Amino acid sequence: GEDVEQSLFLSVREGDSSVINCTYTDSSSTYLYWYKQEPGAGLQLLTYIFSNMDMKQDQRLTVLLNKKDKHLSLRIADTQTGDSAIYFCADVTGTASKLTFGTGTRLQVTL
Amino acid sequence: NAGVTQTPKFRILKIGQSMTLQCAQDMNHNYMYWYRQDPGMGLKLIYYSVGAGITDKGEVPNGYNVSRSTTEDFPLRLELAAPSQTSVYFCASSYAGNQPQHFGDGTRLSIL
Numbered sequence: 001g002e003d004v005e006q007s008l009f010l011s012v013r014e015g016d017s018s019v020i021n022c023t024y025t026d027s028s029s030t031y032l033y034w035y036k037q038e039p040g041a042g043l044q045l046l047t048y049i050f051s052n053m054d055m056k057q058d059q060r061l062t063v064l065l066n067k068k069d070k071h072l073s074l075r076i077a078d079t080q081t082g083d084s085a086i087y088f089c090a091d092v093t094g095t096a097s098k099l100t101f102g103t104g105t106r107l108q109v110t111l
Numbered sequence: 112n113a114g115v116t117q118t119p120k121f122r123i124l125k126i127g128q129s130m131t132l133q134c135a136q137d138m139n140h141n142y143m144y145w146y147r148q149d150p151g152m153g154l155k156l157i158y159y160s161v162g163a164g165i166t167d168k169g170e171v172p173n174g175y176n177v178s179r180s181t182t183e184d185f186p187l188r189l190e191l192a193a194p195s196q197t198s199v200y201f202c203a204s205s206y207a208g209n210q211p212q213h214f215g216d217g218t219r220l221s222i223l
Contacts, residue, residue: 004153033211042115042201042214043154088153092209098144098169099212101153 002026002093006102013110018076020105022089025070029091032065033099034074037086046074046087076107084109113137117202117215124192124222132187132218134202142205143185144212145169145177147198154201160185161208192222 003025012018024032030051035043049056049063049072056063062075076083086104093100118133136143141162146154146169156169160179174196176188185204189196199219203212 008151030209031211035214042216043203045211045213048211090153098156098159099154101155103151103153 002029002091002100004089004091004100004102006087006089006105008103009106009108011108011110012079014079014081016079018074018079018083018107018109020074020076020087020089020107022072022074022102023070024072024089024091024100026091026093026100027067027070029093031092032063032072033090033092034061034063035088035090035101037088037104039085043088079107079109081109081111083107115202115204115213115215117200117218119218120216121219122221124189124220126192126194126222128192129188129190130192132189132200132202132220134185134187134215135183136185136202136204136213137183138204138206138213139182140204140206140213141182142208142210142212143179144203144205145175145185145187146201146203147171147196148201148217149198157187157200194222196220197222 033048034046060077089102090099144159145157158177160166202215205212
């Protein structure tokens with residue numbers, strides 16, 4: 001079945017850029033999503049990209065998609081302490097558009 | 112602007128007890144999903160529904176049942192609670208299969 005992998009932890013200084021990486025295995029993925037989860041909360045949709053796009057920018061967020069390498073990244077510019085959370089990559093496969101999630105990357109922002 | 116509402120937020124069960132986790136959405140979404148999230152893991156799909164009266168199994172359906180009698184509600188039932196079902200359960204919905212899923216805040220369930 002589909003597999004989505006992420007590194008578990010990333011630490012950055014406030015004001016720096018953060019880059020969170022994700023790899024997936026299903027070449028038929030149609031959409032790829034980034035969700036943010038703060039402690040004790042549900043998942044908040046951050047952004048998503050269609051599989052026919054290479055890049056999408058949304059304010060401080062930039063998503064890059066390399067379909068050849070099945071690699072997705074999320075760049076957060078000017079990272080703030082409020083960005084500290086777990087970030088999940090997910091891709092959509094199948095007719096019911098079921099999401100397959102990575103294990104999440106915990107982003108720690110230090111002063 | 113409620114979105115996806117899950118109740119209860121927390122629950123402790125004894126082994127062998129049963130309970131129903133409630134999920135309701137007010138966005139007139141056709142698709143609804145149940146996931147479980149174990150510590151340090153991503154979300155695993157339990158069951159999903161593409162419309163009222165239609166449900167199907169996800170990746171980890173054993174030990175659970177669902178029903179979808181209305182567009183708004185998608186309850187998840189545990190018949191015989193087991194310690195392996197200790198987890199955080201998330202309900203999600205989307206307007207169509209190719210639209211982003213919106214999540215509730217989760218139900219934290221412990222089985223002792």
